[in-house]
Amino acid sequence: MSTGIPLNKHFPVASPIAYGCMGLGGSGPHIEDRDVKQAHEVIECALASGINFFDHADIYRDGRAEQVFGKVVTDNPQYRENMIIQSKCGIRKKDGAQVGRYDFSSDWVRESVDGILSRLNLDYIDVLMLHRPDPLMALDELAEQVLRLKKQGKINHIAVSNMNLHQISFLQSALGMPIVSNQIEMSLEKLDWLDDGVSVGSERNSQVDFVSGTLEYCQRHQIQLQAWGSLARGLYSEQGIDSNDPKVRATAELVKTLANKYQVGSEAILLAFLLRHPAKIQPVIGTTQIRRIKNAIQALDIRLERSDWYNLYVISRGRPLP
Known part of the structure; x- marks a missing residue:
């Protein structure tokens, strides 16, 4: 099985x-x-399939995702040396009269990292990812805390999620360590990251909900692009064939046709679409089904033909290119 091209100098x-x-x-x-x-x-299947990068967040299942992962790794310590572990902080859920909010304050980030390490039963994580932008972020305060966590050996790298190039650049200006990743939603269902580029000069350009230049900025600065929602919640797998939405149905039918052509599962086609992009996008898969994990890994053994890639793009967007 192909192991793919190394992502970047950080990983x-x-x-x-x-x-x-x-x-x-x-x-x-x-x-x-x-x-x-x-x-x-799931962990055993992922490792056996060549997946060594595991993505968490402190809010996943209210911390239980980290807890159960930590228990498995504690019981199987040999797993840790073959893992790159990333977790996110910054989202605080609704609590009583307090609404859900984002929090990059120094105290909350410190407390969050300590909680992550406790639940995972680890001394450090490889990557701390800031989970969605906090409008009240105090830049110098946050940067100081991140560097302190690095010096304490609690984190090795810092990353961001759902940020545009301006937010990343602003944060990077105060950090003494590079931002290594940016995780955004990218899939055959969520195509604004592509539509932004192809719609330049067209009347639909103002309708694209994506900040221009973010992909190029990340590539130029060796910031790994990670794709959450990469399997589109199974929308274009078997369930999409019977969809009432003609666009979804047409896309699912094409995915099935290409899966037969390349002799892989439908999940592999969805990921191959992302992997074919020159930005070296790293899809993040969240399925707990062993079959789907194994199907997803098949994406590394194929390279979509240019015509197949464009067919997937145009049909899933539901309208011709400008």
Whole structure:
């Protein structure tokens, strides 16, 4: 099986596909034996398939995703040396009369990292990712805390999620360490990252909900682009064939046709679409189904023909290119 091209200088041995752990930890409120068993099977399958990059967030299953992952790794310490572990902080859920909000304050980031490490039962994580922009971010305060966590050995790298190039550049201006990744939604369903580029000079340009230049900025500054939602929630797999939406149905039918052509699962076609882009996008898959994980990894063994890539793009966007 192909291992893909090294992502960038910060992660030369990272797998081209990452596993997103948001589905681990059960439905709560407590972790059951079956949740541990599921997490163990998923982690084992991912590692056996060549996935070594695991993506967490402190809010996933209210922390249970990290807890169950930490239990599996504690019980199987040999797994850790083959893993790159990333977790996110900054989103605070609704609590009583307090609305949901974002928080990059120094105290909250410190407290969040300590909580992440405790739940994962680790001394450090490879990557701390800031989870969505906080409008009240105090730049110097945040930068100082990030560097302190780095010096304390609690984090190795800093990354961001759902940020545009201006926000990344602003944050980078105060940091003494490089921002290594930016995780944004990218899939056959979420195409604004592509539509932004092709719609320049067209009447639809103002309708694209994406900040121009973000992809190019990340590529130019060696900031790894990670794609959340990369499998489009199964929308273009088997369930899409019977959709009432003609665009979804047409896309699902094309995905099925291409899966037969390349002799892979439908998940592989969805990821191959992202992997074909020269930005070396790292898709993050979140399925807990072993079959779908194995199908997704097949994407590394194929390279979509240019005509197939454009057919997927145009049909899934539902209108011709300008």
